[in-house]
Amino acid sequence: xxxxxxxxxxxxxxxxxxxxxxxxxxxxxxxxxxxxxxxxxxxxxxxxxxxxxxxxxxxxxxxxxxxxxxxxxxxxxxxxxxxxxxxxxxxxxxxxxxxxxxxxxxxxxxxxxxxxxxxxxxxxxxxxxxxxxxxxxxxxxxxxxxxxxxxxxxxxxxxxxxxxxxxxxxxxxxxxxxxxxxxxxxxxxxxxxxxxxxxxxxxxxxxxxxxxxxxxxxxxxxxxxxxxxxxxxxxxxxxxxxxxxxxxxxxxxxxxxxxxxxxxxxxxxxxxxxxxxxxxxxxxxxxxxxxxxxxxxxxxxxxxxxxxxxxxxxxxxxxxxxxxxxxxxxxxxxxxxxxxxxxxxxxxxxxxxxxxxxxxxxxxxxxxxxxxxxxxxxxxxxxxxxxxxxxxxxxxxxxxxxxxxxxxxxxxxxxxxxxxxxxxxxxxxxxxxxxxxxxxxxxxxxxxxxxxxxxxxxxxxxxxxxxxxxxxxxxxxxxxxxxxxxxxxxxxxxxxxxxxxxxxxxxxxxxxxxxxxxxxxxxxxxxxxxxxxxxxxxxxxxxxxxxxxxxxxxxxxxxxxxxx
RNA sequence: GUCCCGAUAGCUCAGCAGGAUAGAGCAACAGUUUCCUAAACUGUAGGUCGGAGGUUCGAAUCCUCUUCGGGACGCCA
Numbered sequence: 001x002x003x004x005x006x007x008x009x010x011x012x013x014x015x016x017x018x019x020x021x022x023x024x025x026x027x028x029x030x031x032x033x034x035x036x037x038x039x040x041x042x043x044x045x046x047x048x049x050x051x052x053x054x055x056x057x058x059x060x061x062x063x064x065x066x067x068x069x070x071x072x073x074x075x076x077x078x079x080x081x082x083x084x085x086x087x088x089x090x091x092x093x094x095x096x097x098x099x100x101x102x103x104x105x106x107x108x109x110x111x112x113x114x115x116x117x118x119x120x121x122x123x124x125x126x127x128x129x130x131x132x133x134x135x136x137x138x139x140x141x142x143x144x145x146x147x148x149x150x151x152x153x154x155x156x157x158x159x160x161x162x163x164x165x166x167x168x169x170x171x172x173x174x175x176x177x178x179x180x181x182x183x184x185x186x187x188x189x190x191x192x193x194x195x196x197x198x199x200x201x202x203x204x205x206x207x208x209x210x211x212x213x214x215x216x217x218x219x220x221x222x223x224x225x226x227x228x229x230x231x232x233x234x235x236x237x238x239x240x241x242x243x244x245x246x247x248x249x250x251x252x253x254x255x256x257x258x259x260x261x262x263x264x265x266x267x268x269x270x271x272x273x274x275x276x277x278x279x280x281x282x283x284x285x286x287x288x289x290x291x292x293x294x295x296x297x298x299x300x301x302x303x304x305x306x307x308x309x310x311x312x313x314x315x316x317x318x319x320x321x322x323x324x325x326x327x328x329x330x331x332x333x334x335x336x337x338x339x340x341x342x343x344x345x346x347x348x349x350x351x352x353x354x355x356x357x358x359x360x361x362x363x364x365x366x367x368x369x370x371x372x373x374x375x376x377x378x379x380x381x382x383x384x385x386x387x388x389x390x391x392x393x394x395x396x397x398x399x400x401x402x403x404x405x406x407x408x409x410x411x412x413x414x415x416x417x418x419x420x421x422x423x424x425x426x427x428x429x430x431x432x433x434x435x436x437x438x439x440x441x442x443x444x445x446x447x448x449x450x451x452x453x454x455x456x457x458x459x460x461x462x463x464x465x466x467x468x469x470x471x472x473x474x475x476x477x478x479x480x481x482x483x484x485x486x487x488x489x490x491x492x493x494x495x496x497x498x499x500x501x502x503x504x505x506x507x508x509x510x511x512x513x514x515x516x517x518x519x520x521x522x523x524x525x526x527x528x529x530x531x532x533x534x535x536x537x538x539x540x541x542x543x544x545x546x547x548x549x550x551x552x553x554x555x556x557x558x559x560x561x562x563x564x
Numbered sequence: 565g566u567c568c569c570g571a572u573a574g575c576u577c578a579g580c581a582g583g584a585u586a587g588a589g590c591a592a593c594a595g596u597u598u599c600c601u602a603a604a605c606u607g608u609a610g611g612u613c614g615g616a617g618g619u620u621c622g623a624a625u626c627c628u629c630u631u632c633g634g635g636a637c638g639c640c641a
Contacts (some may be wrong), residue, residue: 029583042583044621054621078621079584123641162590163641257641283639300639307641334635336568363569364634371635396603414603426577429569431634438576442603443575444589452603460600510578510588517588524596541635564603 001495003084004028005037006069014064020048037074037081038487044078054078073272090479090486090541097489097544098468104549105492107500110150113325116318117153120249121161121256121331123386124236125169125190128243129379130365130434131332131372137423138362139248139330140557141505146326148555149500155249158314159256161233164192167215170228171207172197173426174214186235191379219304233258239383245414246386249557255314263313264305271298274349286345296341311342319353326356328503360503363431372434380434389440390415396442397564403562413559414448421447424556425509445513447558454515454549456523457542458562464529466539475536481526484518485545491558492548496555505556512552519545 008025015024024041031040043054043061050057058075065073072083097104119139122132143153153290154433172193173182181189201207218225237254244250268284271277282301288294292489296308318327329339339359346354364371372379393415397407404410422439425446426432442448460466479486488511495511498504550560 026581031584032579032587033584040584044583047621077584121641160641165640217595250575281638285638294567297638302639306639312641332635335641337636338641340568361569367632369633393603399582400603401601430577431570433576435576438590441590444603445601448576448603449589452601456601456604463600506578513588517575520604521606523600527600529600564601 001497003069003089004039005533006067007041007082009215010065010067010070011041011061012100012469013121014061015046018206031081034484034549035406036076036079037072037083039082039084041080041082042078043080054081066139080502084485084487086479086483087477089490090476090482091474093486093490094474094537094540097547098474098540101547102403102554104547105148105496107149107493107497107553110146110152110325112150112152114322115146115151115153115326115328116141116156116322116324117146118156118158118327118329118331119143120235120244120251121158121160122240123165123310125165125187125232126160126196126254127191127379128240128382129372130382130385132228133363133382133419134362134423134428134432135330136244136247136249137420137557138428138505139328139359140247141424141508141555142330142503144555144557145496145499145505145508146272146328148496151325154253154324155251156253156255156318157251159237159252159254159258161229162257162261162310164211164215166218166229166232168197168208169194169232170214170218170225171210173228182231182235186232187239189237190232191230215419243383243386246383246412247420247557247560248416255317257310260310260313260317263317264309267309267313267316270349271345276348288341288344288348291340291344293337293341293344296345308338308342308345311338312345314345315342315354315357320349324353324356324360328358328360330360331364333363335359340473358503360428362428366431366433369433375499385436386416386419388436389419392440393418393442393448401564410561410564413452413561414442414564417447417451417558418442418552419447420558421450421509421556424505425513427506428504447553448564450512450516450549450553451558451560453519454546454553454560455562455564457519457546457549460542461539461546464535464542466543468543474537474540476534479537481522482538482541485515485522485541486514488518489544489548492552495552499555508552508555512549512556515545515548515552519549 005025007028008021012019012021027045028039031037040238043058046057047054056077058078058080062073062075062080065080069085069088070082071085074081117139120132120136122128139155143155147153149414169190176196177193197207214225220227225420271286276286277298278287280295283297284299285295285297288296298309299305315327319330331339336359343354343357346357366372367380390411394407397404397411401487418441419439491511495507499507509524526538528542529535553560
């Protein structure tokens with residue numbers, strides 16, 4: 001990034017300050033074809049101002065470009081192509097990475113200010129599906145990315161532990177449930193009951209009525225209802241934590257929906273005070289016509305509160321308790337309208353910080369081109385997928401590296417890494433058609449591919465007895481074959497910046513795949529351990545690559561085994 | 565009906581505040597292991613960038629319209 005800035009500055013001087021440095025920096029591009037150099041400046045836009053042909057301008061301008069970091073300047077048509085001084089930039093970059101270690105690439109824009117991240121948020125008594133995987137994995141990665149940019153992330157698991165479905169569940173349990181079965185396989189059994197409830201309810205509408213009653217009892221503090229609720233919740237959380245452990249995801253708070261039960265009245269009161277509540281069809285709503293949105297429902301006609309009310313309470317609570325600079329909600333695309341309304345209502349309430357709330361939507365995990373439905377039992381269980389992936393990784397280890405010492409630990413890292421990476425490598429908004437085959441792929445643009453690259457690089461360092469303390473000569477005469485790798489290493493900060501600006505972890509995923517590809521090509525091309533004068537320089541480069549790959553994976557929440 | 569997403573190689577996707585011959589991976593085919601982990605590497609083949617207009621010196625990228633797919637649209641979350 002800094003070399004681009006430098007080039008912009010040189011152009012700025014060469015153009016006698018006619019165009020702002022920042023603007024020039026934006027105009028500079030990275031040529032797709034490496035034959036066109038490391039940076040290019042198209043001169044078309046200067047043609048009108050200078051009233052000369054772009055090619056002539058390019059030629060004239062190019063003559064004024066000179067810098068020790070620039071090795072060669074070429075003019076092709078209207079383009080000024082510049083080639084960086086490979087030796088200087090390579091040695092500089094490698095030294096920088098070795099010096100900064102895992103801090104390399106960090107940005108200093110957050111001032112250690114808090115950023116709350118609402119992620120994962122599974123529903124109690126429902127299986128942890130592939131859909132929740134998306135929120136968990138994207139949110140977790142964003143927390144790391146935001147942290148890398150200098151913020152202090154706060155991961156909040158807004159557990160879905162309240163709502164009418166508990167009435168249904170209690171009803172179903174009372175009718176058909178067996179405590180023993182629930183204890184053994186809590187979620188599976190509760191799901192069976194939930195599905196059965198919906199099947200039976202199609203012919204017996206009274207069930208729905210019973211469900212409503214049980215939920216009412218729960219809300220009124222009925223002892224039996226509360227006990228069952230607590231039990232379902234505990235069992236569910238136990239099962240969830242097993243999955244989080246597999247994926248190595250931690251939270252700062254599990255304050256879910258029930259947590260806000262006693263904080264709703266306050267919100268409603270505030271809305272009343274600000275005279276924002278309007279009655280409509282016996283319900284209480286906030287009108288948002290000015291904002292071009294449908295009204296936001298705050299209270300049902302029976303006086304009960306709703307999702308929006310709860311989220312308002314949560315937003316207020318989070319602002320008060322965490323004093324966030326940014327509040328991110330990693331929640332599916334289908335809830336976009338809800339978040340628009342939520343933010344609009346907060347703005348109407350006069351909270352300027354509402355504009356710091358960002359909904360980060362993502363596409364759906366589809367099954368046969370359609371949304372998965374819990375009610376119909378049409379879900380794929382994440383834990384099963386993870387375990388299958390781990391088994392597959394184990395199988396590969398037995399086949400490819402049977403002497404590996406900690407096989408199970410590595411199998412877990414690789415298997416889980418494959419599933420997580422699969423979810424993170426593409427732009428979040430894309431829908432994903434569920435495919436076990438794709439998810440458990442370990443070749444090509446996958447998590448295991450990056451991990452494998454890392455492991456191989458580590459292996460070389462071991463064999464070459466690389467001592468990080470040896471700061472001595474990382475000098476090499478050409479850095480020709482290393483250039484692609486070095487050039488990518490200089491881009492790491494850029495990838496992090498993009499990932500942050502767009503709240504898009506796939507920017508990091510794509511970057512580390514690129515780096516891994518470049519490194520593997522280099523690995524195949526050059527005998528790194530060859531005992532000659534440049535060996536230390538090559539090892540230093542390999543070491544730099546391991547640092548960046550490992551850090552890149554970490555930002556995605558994926559571990560990097562040193563052997564596999 | 566209104567609104568929000570998406571459409572690029574057989575499949576999965578990248579590229580999108582406009583720029584030089586549209587890139588990867590998978591699948592297919594052909595190669596590379598007395599050599600640093602072949603979960604790798606090399607090569608071949610594969611494209612009306614959904615369609616039609618428009619803006620521009622220049623459009624996969626911006627604007628309008630349109631087709632198809634997914635989703636959301638008051639008492640679920």
